[in-house]
Amino acid sequence: MKQKHLSRTMWIVTLLPGLLASVSSRAQEHAGPPETNVPSAPSAPASPTQPSGHPNDAYWTEHDRQLLVDFGGLSRFKAEDDALPAPLPGQNRVVFMGDSITQGWKLDASFPGKPYINRGISGQTTPQMLVRFRQDVIDLKPSVVILLAGTNDIAGNTGPMTLDQTEGNLASMAELASANGIRVVLCSILPAFDYHWAPGREPAPKIAQVNAWLRNYAAQKGFVYVDYYSAMKDSRGGLPATLSKDGVHPLPAGFAIMTTLAQAGIDQALSGERTPSHSN
Numbered sequence: 246m247k248q249k250h251l252s253r254t255m256w257i258v259t260l261l262p263g264l265l266a267s268v269s270s271r272a273q274e275h276a277g278p279p280e281t282n283v284p285s286a287p288s289a290p291a292s293p294t295q296p297s298g299h300p301n302d303a304y305w306t307e308h309d310r311q312l313l314v315d316f317g318g319l320s321r322f323k324a325e326d327d328a329l330p331a332p333l334p335g336q337n338r339v340v341f342m343g344d345s346i347t348q349g350w351k352l353d354a355s356f357p358g359k360p361y362i363n364r365g366i367s368g369q370t371t372p373q374m375l376v377r378f379r380q381d382v383i384d385l386k387p388s389v390v391i392l393l394a395g396t397n398d399i400a401g402n403t404g405p406m407t408l409d410q411t412e413g414n415l416a417s418m419a420e421l422a423s424a425n426g427i428r429v430v431l432c433s434i435l436p437a438f439d440y441h442w443a444p445g446r447e448p449a450p451k452i453a454q455v456n457a458w459l460r461n462y463a464a465q466k467g468f469v470y471v472d473y474y475s476a477m478k479d480s481r482g483g484l485p486a487t488l489s490k491d492g493v494h495p496l497p498a499g500f501a502i503m504t505t506l507a508q509a510g511i512d513q514a515l516s517g518e519r520t521p522s523h524s525n
Contacts, residue, residue, distance in 0.1 A: 343392070370403045408451060419462075433474035436477055
């Protein structure tokens with residue numbers, strides 16, 4: 246009996262290497278070439294934009310660096326603010342607060358001889374303006390503030406924001422000004438069909454929504470509302486080529502329209518007239 250079991254064991258051991266070799270050979274036939282020889286899938290092309298959605302160029306690199314060291318841009322006008330004397334008796338100083346649209350507005354040419362001060366900073370959003378509002382507006386003791394802001398919020402320049410958050414920041418600035426005896430002129434956001442630095446955000450309906458809120462809020466609070474939007478928009482809710490080269494920033498023809506409307510708004514604020522209570 247022991248001899249029979251020993252013979253059977255020796256037979257299995259003898260056959261096992263051959264069986265394993267056969268199984269291995271068939272597995273290789275069905276498995277295809279080794280994985281190391283399979284070309285890897287092409288990697289996705291590097292994104293031309295940063296996570297925040299704007300182009301990765303020198304301007305936006307500096308913009309993002311600035312957010313880390315001076316979010317509100319307090320350093321931009323600090324020296325000029327400190328050097329600015331108090332308004333003369335009877336002088337109606339006006340501060341224009343805003344982003345690149347305001348920064349690019351040549352106030353000396355548009356309002357010759359007027360004591361109007363430009364405090365626009367390119368790329369800024371409403372939370373950034375709120376940070377510097379005391380330094381760049383309240384402390385300058387103007388009679389009137391012209392507030393034009395919000396388009397960069399919709400573009401996502403400092404990250405995602407809801408329209409409610411934008412409206413809250415605009416309300417905070419307006420109410421801070423009013424509490425300090427400064428008359429408020431709230432300006433509609435300019436029309437924009439798309440943003441060249443943040444495409445695909447479909448800003449036109451969002452801008453219209455914030456503007457409707459601005460008009461109603463101004464009426465409720467007794468502030469002046471200046472409606473650039475209705476005077477400048479095209480059929481798509483954007484800026485036409487006659488008024489803007491890039492669909493966001495006005496050409497001289499666009500600023501000419503804004504100048505007339507802004508001065509009317511300033512005059513209305515100084516006269517103490519209220520904005521009529523009605524919706525867009």
